[in-house]
Each structure stands twice: as C-alpha cells, then as structure tokens.
Amino acid sequence: MAREHPLIVSLDIGTYKTAVVVARAAPDEVEILAVGMAPSGQGLRKSQVINIDVTVQAVRKAVEEAQIGAACDIHTVCASISGEHIFGGVSGGAWAVKNREVDSADVQRVLEIARAVVLPPGYEILHVLPQEFWVDGHERGRDPLGASGVRLESSVQIIAAPGDAIQTIHKCGERAGLEVQGVHFAALAAAESVVTPEEKELGVAVVDVGGGSTGLVAYSRGVVQYAAVLPVGGGHITNDLAAGLRTTMTEAEKLKQKYGCAVPSLVTNGDLVEMPKVGVRDPLPLQRRRLSEIIEPRVEEIFSLVREQFYQAGVLNKLESGIILTGGSVIMEGMTEIAERIFRLPVRRGAPRHLTGLIDAANSPMYATGVGLVLCELQQVRLKGASRPSETRGWRRARERVAEWIREFF
Secondary structure (H helix, E strand, O other): OOOOOOEEEEEEEOOOEEEEEEEEEOOOOEEEEEEEEEEOOOOEEOOEEOOHHHHHHHHHHHHHHHHHHHOOOOOEEEEEEOOOOOEEEEEEEEEEOOOOEOOHHHHHHHHHHHOOOOOOOOEEEEEEEEEEEEEOOEEOOOOOOOOEOOEEEEEEEEEEEEHHHHHHHHHHHHHOOOEEEEEEEHHHHHHHHHOOHHHHHHOEEEEEEOOOOEEEEEEEOOEEEEEEEEOOOHHHHHHHHHHHHOOOHHHHHHHHHHHOEOOHHHOOOOOEEEEOOEOOEOOEEEEHHHHHHHHHHHHHHHHHHHHHHHHHHOOHHHOOOOEEEEOHHHHOEOHHHHHHHHHOOOEEEOOOOOEEEOHHHHOOHHHHHHHHHHHHHHHHHHHHHHOOOOHHHHHHHHHHHHHHHHHHHO
C-alpha cells in the first residue's frame, strides 16, 4: 500500500507563513491528510531566509501541527524556493543520433547537453523543462522518440537559484530534524496544482503573489515559455498601510487580511472598521474605504509590473486562457477585478485541483504551492523510476517509460 500510494510532505517557507502539507498521492488525485501552518516571523525578507533560527522555529511548529493532524512522523519533505534571485532562461542542445533512430538514450543525452548553460556565478539548476525537439531540422514537437535522422536538437527552459539559498533551505530543514529531498521553484509548483492541460496548450500565466515577491510562470503550446520573480508582493501593500495609517506592520497586516479590498468602489460607503490601539493611542474608527484607497495603487503597480514583464518576454499575446492568481495576497477582495483591468484578459483565482481528504483545509490560493510541491515531487519519483529501465524488458519498455516521463513535463 505504501508503495502504490506513498506519503509526500511539502514545506512552503514564505515571507509571512510557513506551511506543511501531508498528502497521499494516488494516480489521479491527491488526498490531503493534514495541513500545518505557522507564522514565519522575522525569518524571511523578500522571500529569502535571513534568520535561520527564527525560520527553523516556524518550520518546527508547522511540522508539529501537521504530524498531529496526519497521525504520522515527518522526516522528509520537499521544499519551495522563491525570491528575486531566481533565474529563468532558454537553452538548447544538439546530439548526433547513434543508430539513425531517436531512442531514450539520445533524448537523455541531448537534454544533458542543453542543461550545460552558463549561469550567474554560484547558481545551481533547479529545473530543466523540455520545450521542443527537432530531428534533422524538422520539428518533432514534444516527443521525438522513434523519429529517423542523424541530428537531434532540443530547447529547454532552465530555472536556477543561488546555491547558497538552496543550501539555506536544506540547513533549515536539517536543524528542524528534516531531510529536504528536493527544492522546487514556488511559482512552478503553484502552477502544477492550478493549471489544466488545456490552459497550458492555449496559453496561460500563473502570477503567484507572495508576501515578499511575485513569481511568474507562463505557458504556451503545453510548455513553460517564461519564468521569473519580481521583488514586489503583499508585504509592500502592508508597508503602505502601515505608513498611511501610522500603525505597526503587524497591525497593518491584520487590517489588510480582515478588511482589505483592492477596489474602493466595492466598499459600502460609511463602512467602518476599528483602528487598533498603538502605544498610548486609543482604538479609533476608520473608514474601510480609506484602507482600499491605500491598497489600490500598490496592487495596480504590482500587476502593471507583471504585465510589462510578460510583454518584454514576448508572451503576453500568447495567453489566450488568461491569468491565474495564486498566493495568500490574492484572497483579498478586488484583486481579480484589478488584474482584469490591467491585463485585459480573463483572470481567476487558482485553487488546487484534484483533491480529496481534507479539501477545505487546502482548497485555497494560499496552498497552491504546498499542494503543487507534492505534485512536483511525485513527478520526480516517477522520473527516477523511468530512468532505470530493467534490461530484461528491453528497449521497448525503456521507450514507453521515457515517453511517459516526457509527458509528465507537459
């Protein structure tokens, strides 16, 4: 039973929250067994770990909560990484086909060559995502196996991060008593849990608005065409509220989460909220519309920067399925309305799909990354199985496994 439906645990360390999702992976769905969450405190800034001790405390609290809910001990996890240091780019490779017919070894070799890209100093590759293959200059789409020719070429999307940032994630896990088996780009993980295959084909972008940064992933023709991170997020909205209302960041975040709205016209005139007590200042009534008037310009700026990024990358006109918003910040009322205004495309909030078990606990844009990490790790498990074909089953079985492996990427 354990082999067929293994437990996979994800660790999503964010600027404001640290979340742990315990899931049992089945062929067509993910069963959520437990979710644990703890405030990240001051352990991160702009999605990057700056205080390991504080981060480790948050990880331990989230793990303990998840262990109680799932009635299991957690020893291994897969983790997320984000931040403006994430690097995304396209690379290519070419390989001489040995037997005039492309087999699994040829595909693996050309992808290895494609990943030999020059990265910024100190960077390590997180993901190599195949985009397209050519045989003797002829387009072979996403599956070149069995094609006749002498030259195999490929293009891939490379996603990389600084090695020290990756090691910090591992270190946080180790100090919390965990083995981090894999580290995945947070926005890519979120996309895995919310995007449908049809949307990937038509063209869609995931905008993962976190506390300290906003991750971007754009798909077209079924593959990742662009990936990046912008150094703006929900924390900038909180900063604006703290400055505009002359209150603390903690109280501003509470006001944003409880009463925030990104579109002033959606707020009822005369709707009042209570400003929290700060120092010797007594609580005061505040027009909720005032909150919205502070929030709206910053949200417009974030989505305008995202739109410009997609335009510069040449993918904006390929997003026929529109935009999917994920991350805790997009739960706020009015976010989709402003996004539609800025992008002039269909926009929806992205909640994880194909869930069973504790659906209500994880069916939210804020857990898109946590559930997506489970899916990414499941793909890695299947990939490892496909990369070691039994010699007794011969080349045909190897070909079937590699074909399945390629489909997993798309």
